[in-house]
Amino acid sequence: xxxxxxxxxxxHRLTRxxxxxxxxxxxxxxPAVEESAQHTKLWWGAAIAxxxxxWRGRRAAAAGLTSMAVAELSSNCVLKQVLHRPRxxxxxxxxxxxxxRPDSSSFPSGHTAAGVAFSAGVAAVWxxxxxxxxxxxxxxxxxxxxxxxxxxxxxxVGAVVGLAAAALVHRAPRLAVRRLL
Numbered sequence: 001x002x003x004x005x006x007x008x009x010x011x012h013r014l015t016r017x018x019x020x021x022x023x024x025x026x027x028x029x030x031p032a033v034e035e036s037a038q039h040t041k042l043w044w045g046a047a048i049a050x051x052x053x054x055w056r057g058r059r060a061a062a063a064g065l066t067s068m069a070v071a072e073l074s075s076n077c078v079l080k081q082v083l084h085r086p087r088x089x090x091x092x093x094x095x096x097x098x099x100x101r102p103d104s105s106s107f108p109s110g111h112t113a114a115g116v117a118f119s120a121g122v123a124a125v126w127x128x129x130x131x132x133x134x135x136x137x138x139x140x141x142x143x144x145x146x147x148x149x150x151x152x153x154x155x156x157v158g159a160v161v162g163l164a165a166a167a168l169v170h171r172a173p174r175l176a177v178r179r180l181l
Contacts (some may be wrong), residue, residue, distance in 0.1 A: 010152070012092060015088050019147075021057075056125065060126035060129055068165075072110060075110045080104060081114075106154050109157070112154075
C-alpha cells in the first residue's frame with residue numbers, strides 16, 4: 001500500500017469513528033463550542049477576558065491573537081489556496097450534520113490552526129491560561145471531523161500550522177534583535 005492510499009484509509013477509519021459518536025457531548029457541546037469559534041469569536045473573547053487581569057494577561061492575549069493571525073494567514077490564505085482538497089465524502093458521515101459543510105478547501109483545518117495557535121501563543125506567556133484555552137481548541141478540532149468538515153489529517157496539519165505560528169511569534173522578537181545587532 002502506498003503512502004497516499006494508507007493516509008486515505010486512516011482518514012476514512014478515523015472519520016467514520018468520530019462521526020459515529022452519539023453522546024450528548026458530541027451532539028450538543030461540540031457544535032456549540034465550534035459555533036463560538038466561528039470567525040474566531042471564542043479566541044477574541046478569551047483575549048478580552050485575559051486582558052482584564054493585568055500585564056501578564058495582556059501579553060498572553062497579544063501573543064495568542066498574533067499567533068492566531070499568522071496561523072489563519074498561513075492556513076486560509078496560503079495553504080488552502082495552493083493545496084485544494086475536497087471535503088470528506090458524505091457517505092463517510094453517519095449523521096445528518098453532513099450537509100452543513102463549507103465549500104472551501106478542506107486542507108488544512110483553519111479552525112484548528114487558529115485554536116491551537118491561540119492556545120500555544122497564550123501558553124508561551126501564561127501556561128495555565130494556555131492549558132485552559134487548549135480544551136476548547138481540542139473540542140473544535142474534534143467537531144470539525146465529527147461533522148465531516150475535515151479529514152483527521154486536515155486537523156492534524158492545522159494543529160501543526162498553529163504550533164508553528166505560535167513558535168514563530170514567540171521567537172520573532174529574538175530573531176529580529178539578533179539581526180539588528
